[in-house]
Amino acid sequence: MDGDTFRETVEESNRTELDRLGSSKLLIALTGARIERERVLEVAAHSEHAARETFRTWAADESDDAARTAFEVVAEQEETHLERVLAALDREVDLADGGPMHAYLRGREETVERVASGMVGRPLVSLRTHNQLIGFFVNEADESGADLFRDLKRETAAVIDDGCALLDDLCESDDDWERARMVAEYVIQVAYDDYADSLTEMGLGVKDVC
8 A cells, every 4th residue: 555545545435425525515514504605714714723723733742753744734734724714704703613523533643543534534525625615606706715715725635645645654564554544534424424414404415416
């Protein structure tokens, strides 16, 4: 196994969940069916804040030098993302921290599991969210909003590349790769379950990809 094969394996094993997370129903679930500019940006701000706090937490107690540096870099990137989203929103927001996915992430203590879950599994979900955010602003004829999330998507995609490269260095056995695969896939499942539960609470189904 290597980093590139790892990503392909995780994506293929979770193709259905990722496809459904990439549907137009995602914004319905995330916003509670309030698909309007301020609400969309507010949800994005909460997400960037939660990610920043997760990587800050990891960086504070990570023993592996390369991983700690990577976590610090991602935390700084998420801070920049948050600042840009808040600038677009242009109002104060009482930022909420957490959610099921980040609760799971913050429970990871081993370096391999942190890298696999936080720098591969999580951003694979985030890319689907960014696609829907870009589409929302394109439909609103808001090019500045669309460009903002195109930038965030590009930088998030780079995190996956960095995570896969780190796993190449960290995984020394098949057992390491298997543990990495399990946590990366579980992050996607947690995100999907949260999405599905939100739709169910609104009386909507998840099976049809929009």
